[in-house]
Amino acid sequence: MVEIRTPIEVDDAIRRVMQHAVKGEKTSIPLEESHGFFLAEDLISDHAVPPFDRTRYDGFAVRANDTGNGLSKLEVVGEIGAGSIFEGTVRENEAVRIMTGAEIPAECDAVIMLEHVEEKRQDGKTFIEFTRKLTSFENITKTGEDTKKGEVLVQKGTYINPGIMALLATFGYSEVPVVKQPIVGIISTGSELLSVNAALEPGKIRDSNSYMLIGQIERAGGIPVSLGQFADELEVCYDQVVAALEKIDILLTTGGVSVGDYDYIPDILKRLNANVLFNKIKMRPGSVTTVAEVDGKLFFGLSGNPSSCYVGFEMYARPVIRRFLHMEKPYLKRLRAELGADFPNANPFHRFVRGKLVYENGKVIAVPVGLDKPNIVTSLAEANILIVLPGNKEGYEKGEQKTVISLEEQSGVTWGDWLKGGELV
Amino acid sequence: MVEIRTPIEVDDAIRRVMQHAVKGEKTSIPLEESHGFFLAEDLISDHAVPPFDRTRYDGFAVRANDTGNGLSKLEVVGEIGAGSIFEGTVRENEAVRIMTGAEIPAECDAVIMLEHVEEKRQDGKTFIEFTRKLTSFENITKTGEDTKKGEVLVQKGTYINPGIMALLATFGYSEVPVVKQPIVGIISTGSELLSVNAALEPGKIRDSNSYMLIGQIERAGGIPVSLGQFADELEVCYDQVVAALEKIDILLTTGGVSVGDYDYIPDILKRLNANVLFNKIKMRPGSVTTVAEVDGKLFFGLSGNPSSCYVGFEMYARPVIRRFLHMEKPYLKRLRAELGADFPNANPFHRFVRGKLVYENGKVIAVPVGLDKPNIVTSLAEANILIVLPGNKEGYEKGEQKTVISLEEQSGVTWGDWLKGGELV
Numbered sequence: 001m002v003e004i005r006t007p008i009e010v011d012d013a014i015r016r017v018m019q020h021a022v023k024g025e026k027t028s029i030p031l032e033e034s035h036g037f038f039l040a041e042d043l044i045s046d047h048a049v050p051p052f053d054r055t056r057y058d059g060f061a062v063r064a065n066d067t068g069n070g071l072s073k074l075e076v077v078g079e080i081g082a083g084s085i086f087e088g089t090v091r092e093n094e095a096v097r098i099m100t101g102a103e104i105p106a107e108c109d110a111v112i113m114l115e116h117v118e119e120k121r122q123d124g125k126t127f128i129e130f131t132r133k134l135t136s137f138e139n140i141t142k143t144g145e146d147t148k149k150g151e152v153l154v155q156k157g158t159y160i161n162p163g164i165m166a167l168l169a170t171f172g173y174s175e176v177p178v179v180k181q182p183i184v185g186i187i188s189t190g191s192e193l194l195s196v197n198a199a200l201e202p203g204k205i206r207d208s209n210s211y212m213l214i215g216q217i218e219r220a221g222g223i224p225v226s227l228g229q230f231a232d233e234l235e236v237c238y239d240q241v242v243a244a245l246e247k248i249d250i251l252l253t254t255g256g257v258s259v260g261d262y263d264y265i266p267d268i269l270k271r272l273n274a275n276v277l278f279n280k281i282k283m284r285p286g287s288v289t290t291v292a293e294v295d296g297k298l299f300f301g302l303s304g305n306p307s308s309c310y311v312g313f314e315m316y317a318r319p320v321i322r323r324f325l326h327m328e329k330p331y332l333k334r335l336r337a338e339l340g341a342d343f344p345n346a347n348p349f350h351r352f353v354r355g356k357l358v359y360e361n362g363k364v365i366a367v368p369v370g371l372d373k374p375n376i377v378t379s380l381a382e383a384n385i386l387i388v389l390p391g392n393k394e395g396y397e398k399g400e401q402k403t404v405i406s407l408e409e410q411s412g413v414t415w416g417d418w419l420k421g422g423e424l425v
Numbered sequence: 426m427v428e429i430r431t432p433i434e435v436d437d438a439i440r441r442v443m444q445h446a447v448k449g450e451k452t453s454i455p456l457e458e459s460h461g462f463f464l465a466e467d468l469i470s471d472h473a474v475p476p477f478d479r480t481r482y483d484g485f486a487v488r489a490n491d492t493g494n495g496l497s498k499l500e501v502v503g504e505i506g507a508g509s510i511f512e513g514t515v516r517e518n519e520a521v522r523i524m525t526g527a528e529i530p531a532e533c534d535a536v537i538m539l540e541h542v543e544e545k546r547q548d549g550k551t552f553i554e555f556t557r558k559l560t561s562f563e564n565i566t567k568t569g570e571d572t573k574k575g576e577v578l579v580q581k582g583t584y585i586n587p588g589i590m591a592l593l594a595t596f597g598y599s600e601v602p603v604v605k606q607p608i609v610g611i612i613s614t615g616s617e618l619l620s621v622n623a624a625l626e627p628g629k630i631r632d633s634n635s636y637m638l639i640g641q642i643e644r645a646g647g648i649p650v651s652l653g654q655f656a657d658e659l660e661v662c663y664d665q666v667v668a669a670l671e672k673i674d675i676l677l678t679t680g681g682v683s684v685g686d687y688d689y690i691p692d693i694l695k696r697l698n699a700n701v702l703f704n705k706i707k708m709r710p711g712s713v714t715t716v717a718e719v720d721g722k723l724f725f726g727l728s729g730n731p732s733s734c735y736v737g738f739e740m741y742a743r744p745v746i747r748r749f750l751h752m753e754k755p756y757l758k759r760l761r762a763e764l765g766a767d768f769p770n771a772n773p774f775h776r777f778v779r780g781k782l783v784y785e786n787g788k789v790i791a792v793p794v795g796l797d798k799p800n801i802v803t804s805l806a807e808a809n810i811l812i813v814l815p816g817n818k819e820g821y822e823k824g825e826q827k828t829v830i831s832l833e834e835q836s837g838v839t840w841g842d843w844l845k846g847g848e849l850v
Contacts, residue, residue, distance in 0.1 A: 031621060031636055032636065032639055032649075032651065035639060035640040035643045035644070036643070047625055049803075050630070051625055051630065052627070052628065080628075081617075082615055082617035082628075082729075083615065083617025083618065083628055083629050084617075084628055085627050085628040100729075100730075101615075101617055101630075101729065101730075102617070102628060103627065103628040146795075146803060147803055153803055153806070154806055160640070161640060161644070161806070161833075162637045162638070162639075162640030162641040162644060162735070162805070163637065163640075163735070163804075163805030163806040163807070163808060164640075164806045165633075165636040165637050165639060165640040166633040166634065166636060166637035166640075166731055166735075166805055166806075167633070167803060167805075167806055168621075168636065169621045169631055169632060169633035169635075169636040169637070170630070170631055170633040171631075172621060172622065172623075172631060173621070174620075174621040174622040190507055190508065190526075192506075192507040192508025192509075192526060192527070193508070195599075196456060196593075196594045196597060196598070196599040197597065197599040198597075200472055200476055202477070202510050202528065203477065203505075203507075203508055203509055203510040203527060203528040204508050205475070205476065205526075205595070206594055206595055206596075206597060207594060208590075208591040208592070208594035208595040209591065210594075211456055211457065211590040211591060211593065211594040212587045212588065212590050212591035212594070213587070214457055214460060214587075214590060215460040215585070215586060215587030215588075215589075215590040215591075216587040218460045218461070219460070219586070219587060224457075226457065304507075304525075304526070305525075305526075306591055310587070310588070310591075335784035336784065336785075336786050336787045337784075337787055338787050359760035359761065359762075359789060360761075361761050361826065362761045362762055362763050362788060362789055362826050363787060363788065363789070364784055364787055364788070364789055370571075378474075378571060378572055378578055378592060379588075380587070380588030380591055380592075381578070381579055381586070381588040381589045381591075381592055382588070383588060401786065401787050408586075408834075408835075409833075410833075
């Protein structure tokens, strides 16, 4: 009655899943709607920045050679607003009034700030007087000082944040090449599940995993589609999965993967002739995560336990979504942090403990949330890391340096960096 | 010609702005659409979690007193699937097959795992045999162990992440009380600005700030509305602002706030009879940020320089948006980090340097991005912190502990915590 499953290592599981990850199609959207999408192509500068020698301050464009020891007195022969250019020629001992950001006249090579001059009218002409000696290019940003033309400024697969929107605008991307987001289907299983608006009944709980997964899918960059609950009969469940696979890029189920009497997932996968990549992993929670490949699409059988479902998604489904979005660094960031609590119990399993990062005087501390509550959903609300505790015989002590996995960042790491990220489990 | 402005301290500026911040109206949205919104009310548990004594594992519900030294042999008198309850009575030396998550029968107080028993058929009856002694409540999660009924689980004003969606589902929130997002208008100024799809012209650059602000507003939780560019005439600009104020909750302009010939913002504010809170701050970039209150609405005159505009928004406009969303902790998080580079130049101004956080063996390091490039937009793409360098005479050295401000987190701090967050500037 009890099926024997062979657990595999976490990194091995991730590697197997990613061998079947596919990249999504490209499309484009208007720049003003691009926040939170992922670039489908490298962002390239179509011109130098600044595109011309530009003043950093309001003031007067001058020739540095005209300034020197003692008082300089220059005639103001014109003015340049931002966005205008000076049409004339600036001769010796002449200056041009210039606004922040405007282009420096060809003959000038320095700017004296407005605050540093005295203006005088004399014989119907305007003069400025100052004592400062200027050096060539003082207060000027040179052409291309920020960026050369043709430079790759942002790699494809990068999350579009406000700074990247500014770059896209600067380089003329009124339409932004982005990746079509993967459609990620969710089927929940379990006859103990009530819908959210149902009153509680003896022995039953409300379905929380499918809503949690909606949030996780959106955070990862996918489009969630709720496909309801599995029926009670195997035949109908099978049809549901077949119908779902037509509509989605990635399929998730939650519940029904533990070794028990009413678990249909293994039977469904067998009938689908699926390539089961693994059905047990050396970790807790999430050890009974099953992943299979069906006709080129990935099927994630996540646990019905909220913590296991959460961790299983982040560890195995999220990199697949990130790869779909063409991200060059689809893996979760790992970092080292100091344990903020004792973990006294020996545990033969590698544990992934929900926690949050706290910064204290330049140190990073990993504080567990809801540690003593095994099935808790409340702890998931606060969690922004998973603390990695390799299986051992002694437990761990507060203050030890351990690896944690960051959950809320929109940037990631390469496979090489993931492996270098700390202790592997 | 040069207007004299009196710069104020950063914290004073924030305090003045927040005195005029208002809270938005409440509304509700379906749970499945709530990711990324902010709770308008506290999230309260409508029942205990778990709502009944529940088994953690697949196995058999037993009476701990029936287990002991040597072999226990119990008769299996029924079974309980997840979501079902046992209708009968469990007597001495009897057990009930039970699935993970199911409710424990009233007479039982422990669960023996499936893996730890041997099942036997004898005289048409089923028995289990095992040698383990169980203690009361072994392998059981007790009623209310996670959460009591009526507990406040998440404070209003909290960003709705995947874990909170799970909580909302668990406690029956099919509709989620959220705050209506503020409508934040953007007017860009500056005759040097071209639209994004225009070809470059001498002396001109494309308008990047208004797109950057779209992203910043969305990241902060607002709804951006682009209101185009200011006209060239004061009279028309004034009308544009009056019309904009009708449509929005918060108004941003970018450009036209430096002390120069073509700057209409001070005149417009005068004609509006606006309450100017400040027009200069002791910081760089962003020193010429102007904030005014007009008939109960806040007007932010942000600089036209991309870095100044970016920093001015995050420091002063973002907390206002967060307060609108009823966040109890609307201020940006501060933390201490080690400087990842030398800052050799003395600088009389407090500086806010764009940087990114790097974690190295449990230490937090603040690495500047694009440090030597004053007007750069490219550095904004990578920045996730502002490194705070108080004005001084000597510069700062790599390795020193300094305050940094975190830009990408969806949680924040209270005013008290902001003030405690490190060196104030």
